[in-house]
Amino acid sequence: MDRLTLSRIDEDLDSSEVAELCFLCRDVVPRKRLEGIKDARELFLRLEEKGVLNDLFLKELLNTIHRADLLRVLETDSRPSNETVVTPVLSDYRKVLYRIYDDMTEENLGKLKFMLTDKVGKRQLETCQTALDVFAEMEKSDFISDTNVNLLHQILPELDHELANIIQRYTQGMRSTSLCKHMTPEQLSITETQPNVNRSIHTDAEPQPPSRPDQSEYYPLTHNPRGLCVVFNNEIFTGSELKDRGGTQKDADALDTLFTRLGFEVVIHNNLTAAAMLDEIRSISTRNFQNDDALVVCVLSHGERGCVFGTDGNKVHLEDLTFPFTSGRAPTLAGKPKLFFIQACQGDQYQKGFVPCTLRPGEEENERGLETDAGPPPEAVPSQADFLIGMATVEEYKSFRNTVTGSIYIQELCRQLMSSAESREMDDILAVLTRVNREVSKGDYLHSKQMPQPKYTLTKKLVLKYVT
Incomplete structure (x- = not known):
């Protein structure tokens, strides 16, 4: 471009406007090359070095910072352009x-x-x-x-x-x-341009005749309160290298509100050491659950594979949380749903996102070997039956928490459970957790992904509705 034209533009821009232009150019010019720039002439040189200084790009820059008046200066430069066809645009x-x-x-x-x-x-x-x-x-x-x-x-x-x-x-x-x-051309054509009556998406949309649910397939929820909900909320960590967990109080408040409305007696324990957590678990396990329909335990803390941490940095293994409530240990809970929601990392790796590929029907399920869980239960209640463990993330990976609004997983869990509780649909807990999986997995957290993981041995459907 004509140097005189660029000089005239430079003379009309103050330092704050130059700083604005430098920020807008950070996708085009490396950050270090923008440091120390005091006037527009220096910026134009940097853009010229990158081969991106042209009329169109400069016009967009000036329009963005509300200096359309300087476009007239550009219009007086009638020199033919030697720029390439590929013109950078502001993102x-x-x-x-x-x-x-x-x-x-x-x-x-x-x-x-x-x-x-x-x-x-x-x-x-x-x-x-x-x-x-x-x-x-x-x-x-x-x-x-x-x-x-x-x-x-x-x-x-x-x-x-x-x-x-x-x-x-x-x-x-x-x-x-x-x-x-991230959609392949085939995926775009199937979902957008080829409505085929043979596609499963069409048949899913057809109205189904109403059917009366078989109550024997559902866990009964008849008592008021429904049962006990215990929340371990670890925020402040002492005597360890673990950082305090800002934002966790938002999760505790959301769980308190949710399960209170669902008819549970909610008890919150703040900042317990590992030993204190285990003592509390043992104490709860001795409770007579005869008049309870369910038990809910939520743990908000740091963690790694297979465990969470007390505020002293010592480990509490997940099996130590669940074992005291197995059928043999807590007989008054036998046959009743026991829900554990764990908001904690399960490793130090970050998950990446990948473009999905198409699997043959049933392929993934067969690899997981879920057939053994699908058989009819024996007459006696198995020791490990009727558990659901909702993990914020799969093993080996991190989970994410916002220090202002709370953790990604717990906040989405509460949103979905509230939505289901208000709905007329009889969506069971597994359908709700599937939606939680879907919504959380959509997000991008520090350029990484998060994939929650429910694990269950439930033998019936559990539907949670507000108690009126």
Whole structure:
């Protein structure tokens, strides 16, 4: 481009506008090459080095920062363009962040920095003069990216409704784009352009004649209260290298509200050591459950494969949580559902996302060998029968928790159980947990995935509804 034209544009841009342009160009020019730029001429040189300095890109930059007046300067440059056909465009991600910055008040900027202190760091945030500076620091710490704006999605509703709407619209568009991007052409043609009467999706949509459920297939829920719900909520860890679990109180509150409405007696234990957790479990197991229909135990803590941690950093094995409630140990619970929900990591690995491939019907089920669980139960209740263990993640992998809004798994679990409890449909707990699996697995958390895993030996259907 003509140097004189670029110089004229540079003269009309102040330092704050140059900083805005630098932020918008972070997808095109490496971050280190943008550091220390004081005027637009330096930025133009960096863009020229990358071979992306052209009229179209510069016009989009100027339009985004509301300097359409400078487009007239570009129009006076009548030189023919030598640029390649592939023209860089500003990503929707950059433009969305700019819109949030543009609409953010000083008061909301202060609140944003405060809410990010535990994540980004107080020292880094003190140097941030604008929301764009904050976003840049979040990107350095890998808290946001073009494919992951979950943290902003959770924080902005606390600040301003309009800001939340901006990120909400971007998230919806991102999910739609991601869905199309990860579909094979065959999948797109089947679901979108070839409505075939032989496809199972068509037959699933046909109305089914109403049928009266066989009550013998369901666990009876007749007592009030329905039973006991115990929540172990470990937030503050002492005497170990484990970090405190900010946001866990949101999970405890959500579980309290949910199971109270479902008719359970809720007891919450905060910040117990491993020994104290085991003592409490043993104490609960001696209870007479004759007038209880079910038992629910929720554990909110750190963990690794096959165990969770007490606040002292010592392990509590999952089998030590469930064994005291087996039929032989707690006979008044025999034949009754015992639900365990575990919000904790089960390893230190991060799950990646992969494009799905088509499996033959029944292939996955056969590999898991579920046939043995599907046979008719013997007359005597097996020791390990009637358990359901809802794990936040599969073994070896991490689970995720937001320090402001709570953990991904527990919050989705409560949402789905509440929705099911309010519905007229008789969806059982396994159908609900399948929806939890689906919704959690859709998300992108720090560029990783999370896959919850229910394990069960239930012998009947369990349907949870609000007690009126």
